Each structure stands twice: as structure tokens, then as C-alpha cells.
Amino acid sequence: MISSDVTRVASTWSGALESPSAIPSVADVVIIGGGIVGVSTAWFLARTGIRTVLCEKGHIAGEQSGRNWGWVRVQGRDAREIPMMQESLRIWDTLENEIGEDVGFRRGGCFFTASSEKQLEEHSAWLDTAEHYGIGTRLLTAEELGQHVSGSAAKWAGALYTATDGRAEPHKATPAIARAAARSGATVLTSCAVRGIATSGGRISAVVTEHGRIETAVVLCAAGAWTSLFCGSLGLNVPQLRVRGTVARTAPADGLLNGNVFDDRLGIRRREDGGYSIAHGSILEHLVTPASFRHFVKFIPTLREEFRILRLSFGREFIDEWQTPKSWSLDEPSPFEKTRVLDPKPSKRVLKAIRGNLDTIFPPLANTPIVESWAGMIESSPDVVPIIDQIDTIPGFHVATGFSGHGFGLGPGAGKAIAGMLTGKDSGIDISALRLSRFFDGSPIRLQASI
Numbered sequence: 001m002i003s004s005d006v007t008r009v010a011s012t013w014s015g016a017l018e019s020p021s022a023i024p025s026v027a028d029v030v031i032i033g034g035g036i037v038g039v040s041t042a043w044f045l046a047r048t049g050i051r052t053v054l055c056e057k058g059h060i061a062g063e064q065s066g067r068n069w070g071w072v073r074v075q076g077r078d079a080r081e082i083p084m085m086q087e088s089l090r091i092w093d094t095l096e097n098e099i100g101e102d103v104g105f106r107r108g109g110c111f112f113t114a115s116s117e118k119q120l121e122e123h124s125a126w127l128d129t130a131e132h133y134g135i136g137t138r139l140l141t142a143e144e145l146g147q148h149v150s151g152s153a154a155k156w157a158g159a160l161y162t163a164t165d166g167r168a169e170p171h172k173a174t175p176a177i178a179r180a181a182a183r184s185g186a187t188v189l190t191s192c193a194v195r196g197i198a199t200s201g202g203r204i205s206a207v208v209t210e211h212g213r214i215e216t217a218v219v220l221c222a223a224g225a226w227t228s229l230f231c232g233s234l235g236l237n238v239p240q241l242r243v244r245g246t247v248a249r250t251a252p253a254d255g256l257l258n259g260n261v262f263d264d265r266l267g268i269r270r271r272e273d274g275g276y277s278i279a280h281g282s283i284l285e286h287l288v289t290p291a292s293f294r295h296f297v298k299f300i301p302t303l304r305e306e307f308r309i310l311r312l313s314f315g316r317e318f319i320d321e322w323q324t325p326k327s328w329s330l331d332e333p334s335p336f337e338k339t340r341v342l343d344p345k346p347s348k349r350v351l352k353a354i355r356g357n358l359d360t361i362f363p364p365l366a367n368t369p370i371v372e373s374w375a376g377m378i379e380s381s382p383d384v385v386p387i388i389d390q391i392d393t394i395p396g397f398h399v400a401t402g403f404s405g406h407g408f409g410l411g412p413g414a415g416k417a418i419a420g421m422l423t424g425k426d427s428g429i430d431i432s433a434l435r436l437s438r439f440f441d442g443s444p445i446r447l448q449a450s451i
């Protein structure tokens with residue numbers, strides 16, 4: 001059963017200026033984007049006394065960071081992300097104590113189920129990576145899996161399992177970190193789109209927002225799905241495509257599992273409110289736009305790998321993007337003010353499939369209603385690994401984007417690493433492999449993980 005009225009609960013952000021009447025005139029660092037990457041960076045910076053201003057065009061966690069599955073996992077990741085993710089898990093562990101707010105973090109484990117011995121064998125390929133990084137990932141037999149996940153009618157052969165992985169509540173975590181950043185001295189502005197930057201002598205001298213200028217020498221663009229457009233207006237090519245993910249949540253129900261379970265047909269995790277967050281395990285929709293053609297060559301390896309799960313759809317988005325200006329005057333409203341919150345509609349077809357798969361795999365949940373559904377626009381880089389870099393051609397300008405469907409778990413660790421990059425201090429996290437130039441210097445574009 002799916003309730004007919006599918007609404008999106010707003011994130012629990014409060015306490016920010018709704019539409020700032022006055023903004024700081026100067027900052028050490030200005031961050032564009034109030035997703036988990038931007039707010040975590042602001043939190044790390046503000047705690048060291050850096051005068052930080054974060055500008056968010058809509059509301060905190062309004063886009064990807066408030067719409068995701070809530071999985072906080074190291075399992076299955078590309079090796080380039082693992083040190084950052086391990087640090088992130090350490091931060092998640094103590095986050096609630098440090099900021100004094102509930103973010104819903106629990107270590108309930110992560111299970112990639114296998115429907116056959118062959119698929120179990122394929123999953124086992126990640127065990128070498130796990131061993132290399134000292135992660136206690138192991139294979140579970142069907143019987144062992146049954147001790148963690150009950151009520152399933154699926155004939156699983158076993159699972160890849162990492163007990164130390166966890167989950168958190170997206171609608172709580174990012175706003176809570178933003179409030180912590182504000183308490184540490186950061187200025188967090190919502191309804192404040194950044195239109196562009198000003199330079200002087202070839203260096204950044206200010207950001208230009210819809211509410212005026214903020215003088216600064218250092219800018220971080222953590223603009224999620226808008227990064228490519230923003231950077232394009234500065235003459236920078238940041239290859240990025242969008243895919244729509246549809247998600248739903250059930251009413252509170254029996255506790256059949258305590259972690260995150262992935263089956264090709266269903267991704268499911270226990271929620272703090274006693275329900276489950278659920279999604280289709282293998283449908284991602286790419287809404288074809290002019291950017292699909294512009295970046296096509298760089299995404300060929302991704303398309304080849306994700307071929308089975310990507311559905312191409314053609315609709316209004318093509319025309320919308322076609323009509324979006326690629327550059328604009330900083331004195332006039334920009335495309336970022338036109339779309340305050342990117343709020344794609346959940347796909348009815350996918351919701352139907354999620355409902356059917358939930359009932360088939362977990363018959364005890366067949367009568368549990370789906371009480372809310374939503375969609376989020378995932379932004380992906382060509383190798384589905386983030387881009388975190390300083391841009392040499394615009395001294396002072398930095399980019400953190402391309403978290404490719406798994407940046408929520410990474411967010412706090414990314415914030416620590418990015419704060420180090422912005423201040424020239426060693427965060428202890430190596431981000432050299434995440435440089436933007438890897439897509440332009442002839443390096444092979446290789447996928448080690450999926451979106």
C-alpha cells in the first residue's frame with residue numbers, strides 16, 4: 001500500500017536567517033552549498049577560529065544531503081575513498097557527543113546479499129581491499145545472514161558483511177552539523193545564492209551573492225548537483241551528470257534487521273523512528289540533458305559498468321537545461337535563485353517496484369504502509385569518486401563535488417580533509433588522488449565501485 005499523498009518532510013534546519021537582510025562584508029573562507037560537505041567543512045574551519053561564511057541558496061540539506069538512504073558505509077568503496085571514510089566513521093562515532101545533538105548514527109552493519117554462489121564469489125573480490133585497510137569485512141553464509149536478518153523469503157547464498165558500518169538520519173545530521181558550525185562561530189546563510197566570484201590581480205577577491213558581496217581570498221564550491229554549472233560560468237570544466245534516485249519510508253514495523261541490507265532488488269535500512277528507508281536496489285534514472293552529450297566521452301566507463309541499472313529518460317529536463325543560461329551578469333538573478341531546491345518527483349514506476357520487492361523479499365512487511373516518498377538528484381563524477389581540489393587557474397578557488405551517491409557517509413571526513421586543504425594544514429587524509437585533473441591529463445578513468 002502506498003499512501004496517495006507523497007510529501008517531503010522539510011529538514012529540521014532552524015535558526016538561520018531565512019532571507020538575510022545583512023551579510024558579513026568579509027570572511028576568511030566562503031563556502032558555497034549547505035549540504036553535508038559544506039557544513040562539515042564549515043564546522044572544522046570555525047572550530048579553529050577561521051572566519052567562515054556558508055551560503056546556501058535554499059535551505060540546509062534541501063538537496064542530496066537530506067534525501068539519501070542514510071547509509072554510512074566503508075564496505076564496497078573505491079580504495080581512493082577509504083582513508084577518508086575510515087576517518088569519517090571515527091567522527092560519526094563521537095559526533096553526537098561533540099555537537100550535543102542527535103544525528104541518528106548507529107553501527108548496525110552493512111550487508112551486500114548474494115542471490116547465488118557466483119555473486120557471493122564476486123562480492124568476495126572486495127575482501128583484499130578490506131584486509132589492506134584493516135577493515136573486518138567478511139563473507140557470511142546463508143545461515144549466518146539469517147541470524148542478522150529475519151523474515152526474509154529471499155533465497156540468499158550469503159552476504160558480504162562489515163559489522164562496523166552504520167547509518168544516520170539524513171534529515172537530522174546535516175542541519176545538526178550546520179548548527180554546530182554556527183555555534184562555533186561560522187555564519188550560516190540560507191536563501192542566499194552565490195551568483196559568482198570577483199577576482200583582482202588574477203586571485204579571488206570576493207563572492208557575489210544575491211544579497212551583496214563578501215570579500216574573501218578563499219572559496220569552496222561544494223554546490224552538489226550545481227557545481228558543474230557554477231564552475232562552467234567561471235570557464236572551468238567539471239564533468240558531472242545527474243541521476244534520479246527514488247526513496248521511500250515505511251511506517252514503524254517489526255525489527256527484522258538492524259543494519260543496511262542491499263539486494264539487487266531492494267536497499268533497506270532500519271530507521272530511528274522504527275520504520276525502514278527503502279529504495280530499489282538497481283534502478284537509477286538518468287534524465288538526458290545537453291550535459292549528457294557534453295560529458296558523454298568521459299562517462300563511457302561509467303555507462304559501461306552501470307549499464308544494467310541505469311534507465312535513460314527523456315523529458316522536460318532536456319529543455320530546462322537547454323534554456324538555462326551558461327553565464328549571467330552578477331547584478332541579476334542567476335539560475336541558482338530560480339531553483340532554490342532541486343526537488344525531483346519520485347518515479348511512480350520505481351515506487352511500485354519498491355513496494356513489490358519489499359513484499360516479496362520481506363513478507364512480514366507486506367502490510368506495512370509506505371508513508372512518505374521522495375526523490376533526490378545524485379550528481380556523479382565520471383569515475384564515481386569525489387573531486388576535491390584547488391583550482392590553479394583561479395587562485396583561491398576550490399571544488400568539492402562528485403560524491404556520486406555515497407557522500408553522506410563521507411561528509412564529516414571530507415569536511416576535515418577539505419578544511420585542511422583550505423588552510424594548508426595536514427589533515428592526515430590523502431586527497432591527492434581526488435584531483436580534478438585526473439579527467440584531463442590522460443589518466444585512465446577506472447571504476448572500482450558503483451554509484
Ligand SMILES: Cc1cc2nc3c(=O)[nH]c(=O)nc-3n(C[C@H](O)[C@H](O)[C@H](O)COP(=O)(O)OP(=O)(O)OC[C@H]3O[C@@H](n4cnc5c(N)ncnc54)[C@H](O)[C@@H]3O)c2cc1C
Nearest residue numbers: 033035037057065068069071194224245376406407408409
Ligand atoms: C537518493 C539518494 C540516495 C543516496 N544514498 C546515500 C547513502 O545511503 N549513503 C551515502 O553516503 N550517500 C548517499 N547519497 C549521496 C549523498 O547524499 C551525497 O553524496 C551527499 O549528500 C553530497 O553532499 P554535498 O554537500 O556535496 O551536496 P548537496 O547535499 O547536494 O548540497 C549542495 C548544496 O549546494 C547548494 N547550492 C548549489 N549551488 C549554490 C549556489 N550557487 N549558491 C548557494 N548554494 C548553492 C544546493 O542548494 C545544495 O543544498 C545518496 C543520494 C541520493 C540523492
